[in-house]
Amino acid sequence: MENPFDDIYFMKKALQEAEAAFDKGEVPVGAVIVIDNKIIARAHNLTELLNDVTAHAEMQAITAASNYLGGKYLLKCTLYVTLEPCQMCAGALHWSQISKIVYGARDEERGCMNLGTKLHPKTEMVGGVLAEESSQLLKRFFIERRNLN
Amino acid sequence: MENPFDDIYFMKKALQEAEAAFDKGEVPVGAVIVIDNKIIARAHNLTELLNDVTAHAEMQAITAASNYLGGKYLLKCTLYVTLEPCQMCAGALHWSQISKIVYGARDEERGCMNLGTKLHPKTEMVGGVLAEESSQLLKRFFIERRNLN
Numbered sequence: 238m239e240n241p242f243d244d245i246y247f248m249k250k251a252l253q254e255a256e257a258a259f260d261k262g263e264v265p266v267g268a269v270i271v272i273d274n275k276i277i278a279r280a281h282n283l284t285e286l287l288n289d290v291t292a293h294a295e296m297q298a299i300t301a302a303s304n305y306l307g308g309k310y311l312l313k314c315t316l317y318v319t320l321e322p323c324q325m326c327a328g329a330l331h332w333s334q335i336s337k338i339v340y341g342a343r344d345e346e347r348g349c350m351n352l353g354t355k356l357h358p359k360t361e362m363v364g365g366v367l368a369e370e371s372s373q374l375l376k377r378f379f380i381e382r383r384n385l386n
Numbered sequence: 387m388e389n390p391f392d393d394i395y396f397m398k399k400a401l402q403e404a405e406a407a408f409d410k411g412e413v414p415v416g417a418v419i420v421i422d423n424k425i426i427a428r429a430h431n432l433t434e435l436l437n438d439v440t441a442h443a444e445m446q447a448i449t450a451a452s453n454y455l456g457g458k459y460l461l462k463c464t465l466y467v468t469l470e471p472c473q474m475c476a477g478a479l480h481w482s483q484i485s486k487i488v489y490g491a492r493d494e495e496r497g498c499m500n501l502g503t504k505l506h507p508k509t510e511m512v513g514g515v516l517a518e519e520s521s522q523l524l525k526r527f528f529i530e531r532r533n534l535n
Binding site: 285289296303323324326328331 | 433434437438439440445448449452453456457458459472473474475476477478480481482501502503504
């Protein structure tokens with residue numbers, strides 16, 4: 238039998254969060270954190286609404302997952318995020334010792350890979366899951382915003 | 387007349403925050419954010435109490451200062467922090483476009499400088515202000531913790 242809980246399944250949930258951000262006028266990035274095929278945190282970017290540069294989807298998801306687990310280390314957890322994490326979020330993920338990061342679209346300019354942010358040695362990172370969908374949502378957001386100005 | 391509001395003055399306030407962290411059993415790092423010689427945010431590390439790796443002094447101070455200013459950009463602000471910021475905090479400070487970062491002690495292993503975290507081009511960073519006091523407080527914390535175990 239096919240396992241319904243694959244990377245595509247969870248990235249779709251992260252994309253739903255990104256769409257929720259879009260609807261609020263936020264740069265559409267969403268994230269979920271999963272342990273044993275169970276979603277323990279969902280979040281989307283809220284930097285505009287909260288007037289707070291630290292309110293990226295990943296940061297809120299880390300806080301929520303830690304709260305759920307009652308501990309600050311996200312061992313055995315996987316983060317699904319629609320866009321490659323930035324330096325701040327990758328730095329937070331380093332501290333969390335999270336087991337795995339799965340991202341959608343690459344962020345060539347502000348993503349952690351090109352900027353060389355150090356991840357924890359325990360952390361595996363893979364990308365490109367539903368990258369096109371994530372990327373299209375971001376493009377649509379910036380086109381609509383440009384047309385509003 | 388001497389200006390009482392110099393880097394030493396504000397770093398002493400950040401050190402008071404670090405001491406508050408120490409008293410709670412937290413790694414003693416403290417921070418304040420200043421605009422026009424006025425402190426608009428004070429914070430200390432609370433990662434243990436909150437079970438949250440994102441609860442570094444700088445992150446909380448950024449959120450508090452943004453809240454005070456009603457905007458997410460910390461233009462014309464200076465952060466005083468007793469320890470060189472990590473990748474996460476430096477990444478957050480990049481997003482905030484803060485004008486100046488003044489730190490106390492260097493963090494050779496986990497600090498943003500050796501790890502090459504990119505700061506915003508608008509941001510000036512200087513270090514070494516009350517470095518010995520900050521460093522001694524951290525050393526005392528780790529010695530006491532080792533003796534407890």
